[in-house]
Amino acid sequence: MVESPSRRPRRTGAELGAALRESFELQSVLVPLYAILLALVVAGVVIMLVGSNPVEAYWALLRGMFGSTDRIAASLGRSTPFIGAALAVAFAFRAGLFNIGAEGQLLVGATAAAWVGTFSWLADVPGPIAIPIVIVAGAVGGAVYGGIPGVLKARTGAHEVIVTIMLNNIAVLLVRWLVNSQDPLLLRDPGASVPRTADIPASARLPEVIATRPPVHLGFFLAITLCTIVWFILKRTTFGFEVRTVGTNANAAKYAGMGVNRTIVLVMALSGGFAGLAGAGEITGTSGFLSPGVFLGIGFDAIAIALLARANPFGIILTSILWGSMLSGAGLMQQESGLSIDAVRIVQALVLLFVAADVIVRTLFSVRHTAETTLETTQITSGWGSTT
Amino acid sequence: MSEHRPPILEVRGLTKRFPGVIANQGVDLVLHEGEVLCLLGENGAGKSTLMNAVFGLYQPDEGQILLRGEPVRFGSSRDAIAAGIGMVHQHFQLIPVFTVVENVVLGNEPRRGPRLDLDGARRDIRELSARYGLEIDPDAVVGDLSVGEQQRVELIKALHRNADVLILDEPTAVLTPGEVDDFFTVVSSLVEQGKSIIFITHKLREVLAVADRIVVLRGGRVVGETDPAEATPQSLATLMVGRDVSFTIDKAAPSPGAVVLRVQGLVVDDDRGVTTVDGLDLEVRAGEVLGIAGVEGNGQRELVEALMGMRAKRAGTVDITGHDVTHASPRDVIKLGVGHVPEDRSKHGLVGPFSIADNLVLNRYGRAPFARRGLRREDAVARQAVDLVEQFDVRTPGAQVPVATLSGGNQQKVIIARELTGDLDLLVVAQPTRGLDVGSIEFIHNRIIEMRDRGVAVLLVSAELDEVLNLSDRIGVIYRGQLVGTFARSDAKREHLGVLMACGVDPEAAA
Numbered sequence: 001m002v003e004s005p006s007r008r009p010r011r012t013g014a015e016l017g018a019a020l021r022e023s024f025e026l027q028s029v030l031v032p033l034y035a036i037l038l039a040l041v042v043a044g045v046v047i048m049l050v051g052s053n054p055v056e057a058y059w060a061l062l063r064g065m066f067g068s069t070d071r072i073a074a075s076l077g078r079s080t081p082f083i084g085a086a087l088a089v090a091f092a093f094r095a096g097l098f099n100i101g102a103e104g105q106l107l108v109g110a111t112a113a114a115w116v117g118t119f120s121w122l123a124d125v126p127g128p129i130a131i132p133i134v135i136v137a138g139a140v141g142g143a144v145y146g147g148i149p150g151v152l153k154a155r156t157g158a159h160e161v162i163v164t165i166m167l168n169n170i171a172v173l174l175v176r177w178l179v180n181s182q183d184p185l186l187l188r189d190p191g192a193s194v195p196r197t198a199d200i201p202a203s204a205r206l207p208e209v210i211a212t213r214p215p216v217h218l219g220f221f222l223a224i225t226l227c228t229i230v231w232f233i234l235k236r237t238t239f240g241f242e243v244r245t246v247g248t249n250a251n252a253a254k255y256a257g258m259g260v261n262r263t264i265v266l267v268m269a270l271s272g273g274f275a276g277l278a279g280a281g282e283i284t285g286t287s288g289f290l291s292p293g294v295f296l297g298i299g300f301d302a303i304a305i306a307l308l309a310r311a312n313p314f315g316i317i318l319t320s321i322l323w324g325s326m327l328s329g330a331g332l333m334q335q336e337s338g339l340s341i342d343a344v345r346i347v348q349a350l351v352l353l354f355v356a357a358d359v360i361v362r363t364l365f366s367v368r369h370t371a372e373t374t375l376e377t378t379q380i381t382s383g384w385g386s387t388t
Numbered sequence: 389m390s391e392h393r394p395p396i397l398e399v400r401g402l403t404k405r406f407p408g409v410i411a412n413q414g415v416d417l418v419l420h421e422g423e424v425l426c427l428l429g430e431n432g433a434g435k436s437t438l439m440n441a442v443f444g445l446y447q448p449d450e451g452q453i454l455l456r457g458e459p460v461r462f463g464s465s466r467d468a469i470a471a472g473i474g475m476v477h478q479h480f481q482l483i484p485v486f487t488v489v490e491n492v493v494l495g496n497e498p499r500r501g502p503r504l505d506l507d508g509a510r511r512d513i514r515e516l517s518a519r520y521g522l523e524i525d526p527d528a529v530v531g532d533l534s535v536g537e538q539q540r541v542e543l544i545k546a547l548h549r550n551a552d553v554l555i556l557d558e559p560t561a562v563l564t565p566g567e568v569d570d571f572f573t574v575v576s577s578l579v580e581q582g583k584s585i586i587f588i589t590h591k592l593r594e595v596l597a598v599a600d601r602i603v604v605l606r607g608g609r610v611v612g613e614t615d616p617a618e619a620t621p622q623s624l625a626t627l628m629v630g631r632d633v634s635f636t637i638d639k640a641a642p643s644p645g646a647v648v649l650r651v652q653g654l655v656v657d658d659d660r661g662v663t664t665v666d667g668l669d670l671e672v673r674a675g676e677v678l679g680i681a682g683v684e685g686n687g688q689r690e691l692v693e694a695l696m697g698m699r700a701k702r703a704g705t706v707d708i709t710g711h712d713v714t715h716a717s718p719r720d721v722i723k724l725g726v727g728h729v730p731e732d733r734s735k736h737g738l739v740g741p742f743s744i745a746d747n748l749v750l751n752r753y754g755r756a757p758f759a760r761r762g763l764r765r766e767d768a769v770a771r772q773a774v775d776l777v778e779q780f781d782v783r784t785p786g787a788q789v790p791v792a793t794l795s796g797g798n799q800q801k802v803i804i805a806r807e808l809t810g811d812l813d814l815l816v817v818a819q820p821t822r823g824l825d826v827g828s829i830e831f832i833h834n835r836i837i838e839m840r841d842r843g844v845a846v847l848l849v850s851a852e853l854d855e856v857l858n859l860s861d862r863i864g865v866i867y868r869g870q871l872v873g874t875f876a877r878s879d880a881k882r883e884h885l886g887v888l889m890a891c892g893v894d895p896e897a898a899a
Contacts, residue, residue, distance in 0.1 A: 236764050236766075238764055239761070242762060245750070249738075255728070255737070255751075256722075257717065257718040257720075257721075257751055259717075350392075
């Protein structure tokens with residue numbers, strides 16, 4: 001029997017709404033999980049080909065990641081900067097912006113924190129004031145650096161992917177010069193034998209919660225709080241609604257009277273601010289000073305993490321911990337099975353590959369495909385720079 | 389006459405199921421040689437599915453297709469084309485940067501050695517043009533052609549592959565009234581030369597003008613067969629919808645009040661920088677509908693976008709309820725109490741992945757009661773959604789489902805629900821019923837008239853002359869960015885407006 005829609009029995013809204021939400025949530029977790037599984041299998045084949053036993057290697061990796069309290073703590077410590085940086089990328093994703101510049105924003109934020117942290121008067125300021133000053137300096141540095149592509153996009157239409165890539169290079173080279181240069185002497189600590197900035201006074205350092213190497217410092221908990229705040233902003237505030245509308249259909253946002261350009265600038269600045277916070281957290285929480293080159297790659301890993309987490313703020317916490325732990329645990333794997341640390345990089349790259357090319361995963365594990373048009377965040381994998 | 393001719397195409401008991409839906413259920417259909425068979429039905433009635441099955445794009449689950457009496461089974465459209473079936477889709481399948489002849493041979497390129505040999509095809513096109521009255525230059529670039537000309541290219545493409553049966557899917561949807569007449573001439577010359585045509589449409593006027601026989605589909609089944617001599621628009625609509633439908637809206641005489649919208653000397657450029665609104669003046673009063681008739685592309689889109697603050701103006705002024713909004717932002721315009729039903733619902737009107745509830749607050753998400761101090765009030769958003777879904781008869785399993793999962797008619801109802809509620813002074817409505825079925829059109833038209841009767845000034849822009857004639861109290865014709873004539877509804881004659889739309893010159897004044 002064919003019935004017209006009007007005569008088809010109506011299911012209650014709540015029932016179907018819940019079912020749809022459930023399938024959405026399940027879907028968004030399933031593909032990354034299967035992607036990780038598949039990546040482990042494929043990397044396992046590679047490990048076998050180079051003559052090691054993948055089961056032993058993975059077992060060592062797992063113990064290296066979470067094998068003891070200290071190892072867990074070190075893993076969390078290693079994961080901390082990824083959370084802020086990935087949140088930066090994810091937040092921009094939600095507004096339809098591809099912030100490839102977390103790398104540069106994090107570096108500028110770290111530099112700003114390292115610079116402000118060595119102001120001579122800061123040593124006399126009590127910790128509860130000094131720490132926020134350093135952290136805010138990092139956030140402002142990142143926000144300014146992230147705001148530049150935002151303003152350029154809003155004013156001239158310059159694509160943020162291109163601009164942020166260029167700004168990454170500028171940041172890396174600028175910071176190298178700032179810290180290396182002896183004449184003029186800029187940020188370099190003249191007393192140090194290697195190029196680095198001076199130590200931040202102990203009062204301005206983020207307290208360590210667990211003193212592993214790297215330590216779990218307060219920044220880890222700040223990052224988790226930040227993720228919660230961003231989730232709340234996206235879900236419950238009118239600004240978050242604007243961000244999601246601009247990210248999903250900028251034409252409709254304009255039609256509905258939203259300030260699209262204003263949103264773009266704000267989101268890019270906030271995004272840069274999150275990355276800057278991640279950089280500042282590392283400076284005041286982990287190292288206490290800046291040496292050029294320490295943060296290289298975090299901003300790029302952050303893109304992978306944001307993709308894997310499907311730009312979900314809570315997903316980012318879990319994914320960042322997974323990412324950081326793998327890097328942290330790779331040492332034990334190297335010791336025990338003689339595999340290069342880079343094997344972990346291969347796994348991570350494969351995870352990203354399978355998340356981006358999710359058709360492979362969906363076909364292999366027959367994950368049903370929800371129509372693209374009904375999912376807000378799946379578009380992030382569909383085309384870099386395809387939106388205007 | 390058609391009864392004397394042998395059947396060329398027969399469909400017997402065709403059933404096509406999609407997951408959860410039966411698109412066609414036991415459909416029987418006969419097309420005789422040299423006749424025009426109109427397939428009439430609302431959106432979602434199964435017309436396109438049926439024709440796609442005939443054209444080999446879908447495999448039927450049950451039933452048979454017979455061509456010239458022989459059972460056939462098409463694995464793909466390539467088989468169908470080889471068997472002499474041609475289809476012109478609603479959305480043309482042409483490559484705009486190629487020439488006419490290149491498009492015609494595409495997929496079946498004649499070669500001389502390794503080289504493409506277009507001379508033969510060029511000759512064929514000239515010959516087909518002459519035989520069927522399909523005027524076209526084989527070497528014109530398709531992107532430069534008008535929509536009507538592009539349609540001719542599609543027809544020539546099908547004829548060049550020796551199609552005897554032509555399936556035309558909503559062929560007139562994109563044409564101007566004048567082009568529609570030309571198109572009907574082409575159809576009759578095709579039939580005279582022995583071609584058989586299946587013509588899919590939901591426009592009743594056209595069916596009666598062109599059909600030899602009419603088959604009506606509803607809910608995937610054939611619900612009636614008739615011929616134009618016996619049918620009236622009323623009887624066809626009743627068959628299509630399954631209940632009585634009124635075409636003319638019962639509306640009281642307008643009682644126009646103060647001027648709400650005043651546009652003077654408006655000049656607007658389109659995206660390419662071409663001036664498309666060129667010194668336009670208009671006025672809309674409270675409690676009246678001003679209908680803007682015109683062939684698409686004469687500046688309607690730019691006019692509406694400029695009024696709403698979405699597009700910069702080169703010159704002129706716009707004034708709404710005494711406020712100068714020439715340089716206002718969309719938000720400012722909306723705040724003055726202006727509702728806007730946009731021409732392109734998926735591009736502007738809706739955010740597809742968002743829920744119906746969120747789409748219903750798209751232009752007022754930040755205002756009480758939907759938000760307070762920057763925080764959304766989900767309960768108020770949900771409550772409004774439940775109310776409006778009920779009030780505007782949006783057919784949906786619930787207000788929290790993504791709006792993109794709704795049918796076009798229901799999506800449009802969501803937009804109408806959002807834009808027609810609230811304290812409005814002005815309503816700007818662009819193409820409000822494009823692609824919708826008779827039932828939804830009737831509903832939306834009644835709502836617009838309700839707004840007028842409540843004292844809202846309504847500016848209606850539509851390419852459907854019938855719609856403009858039905859709804860408007862005054863009618864303006866837009867041509868190349870100017871209003872070339874404004875008439876009271878009682879003075880407006882269909883034919884007269886059609887000529888004005890096509891050439892911008894008042895035939896009576898010229899004579």
